[in-house]
Amino acid sequence: MNEVARKPAARFVPLVVFAALVAFFVVGLVWNQTHDARFVPSPLIDKPAPAFRLPKLDRPTEFVTKADMLGKPYLLNVFASWCFACGDEHPVLMAYRDKFGIPLIGYDYKDAPKDARAWLQRHGDPYHEVVTDQSGDTALDFGVYGAPETYLIDAKGIIRYKHIGPLTPDVIAKELEPKIHALEQEGS
Amino acid sequence: MKRPLVVILVAVALALSTAAFAIDPLPFRSTAQRERFQHLTSELRCMVCQDESLLASNADFAKQLRRQIFDMMQQGKSDEQIKDWLVARYSTFILYDPPLAPSTLALWFGTPAILLSGGLVVVVLLRRRTRPAGSIAEDPGDDW
Structure with missing residues (x-):
């Protein structure tokens, strides 16, 4: 008891430690609420997009390659007819396809081409071109692990931005459009 | 009165059996290779199902990556090479051991x-x- 009486400050040490612990837990809880751990930043950002050679959805005998796409920036949107969240994203793509100012390429992921065609016919086709990856092997190189995912690839074939999950007007305004504008500034 | 108990037991048994292992018929060369595969995939996170390893998950994504890892093993790639390949695509988040x-x-x-x-x-x-x-x-x- 003597010691405590001698140093009144010591009495508050447990309280301070407790407050620090509470602060840790609160930060952890808030972090979990606002960060979805599934949306991992891609290690491929600012790296060259993987080489690909994928058949077109409407003309399966014709292929689109990475080399074909060089020279101008474009958006690559991974979708599938089986993907629920893609249905949520779809109206947004329809509304924005002409506002992006760069081509929007659909990447039909692990999907039967006839299902994809039917899906696009029913809901409308927001894409300037659609390529298909039925096996999902090329998607492995892109680090795709769910749909929808959207990649912004620049004129040199470098991945500049990736969004996992549905694009929303908010995400487009705050993240995607500034990135596209930055690319346009670079190009001019 | 006994029937509900039996139903519950069967349901529990079924739930446990599917949770145990997601099995693909992968043609391993040897028991040692299979054990190496199981050890490696148990240390990797299934990105779409988070709380399951690549070994245990039945998700399509996990099946495809298991196949990919199996193929890389057949090509003689080491565990480190396989992990590097995965990290280059999915970041270190895919490793359970940070x-x-x-x-x-x-x-x-x-x-x-x-x-x-x-x-x-x-x-x-x-x-x-x-x-x-x-x-x-x-x-x-x-x-x-």
Whole structure:
């Protein structure tokens, strides 16, 4: 008891430690609420997009390659007819396809081409071109692990931005459009 | 009255059996290779199902990556090469064991550091408590 009486400050040490612990837990809880751990930043950002050679959805005998796409920036949107969240994203793509100012390429992921065609016919086709990856092997190189995912690839074939999950007007305004504008500034 | 119990038991048994292992008919060359595969995939996170390993998950994504890892093993790739391949695509998040890096220092050394400082506090308190009794004769002026 003597010691405590001698140093009144010591009495508050447990309280301070407790407050620090509470602060840790609160930060952890808030972090979990606002960060979805599934949306991992891609290690491929600012790296060259993987080489690909994928058949077109409407003309399966014709292929689109990475080399074909060089020279101008474009958006690559991974979708599938089986993907629920893609249905949520779809109206947004329809509304924005002409506002992006760069081509929007659909990447039909692990999907039967006839299902994809039917899906696009029913809901409308927001894409300037659609390529298909039925096996999902090329998607492995892109680090795709769910749909929808959207990649912004620049004129040199470098991945500049990736969004996992549905694009929303908010995400487009705050993240995607500034990135596209930055690319346009670079190009001019 | 017994029937509900039986139903529950069967349901539990079924649930346990599917949770145990997601089995693909992969043609392993040897038991050793299969064990290596199972060990490696148990250390990798299924990105779409988070709380399951690549070994245990039945998700399509996990099946495809298991196939990919199997193929790489057949090509003679080492565990390290396979992990590097995965990290290049999915970031270190795919590894259950976080690598030692500046961003993970707190994770690796935070707990031992807290434990150590707690131990130090205990030691200091115990010393203070025992000293006055044993050293009153030595320095009588330090009693308050």
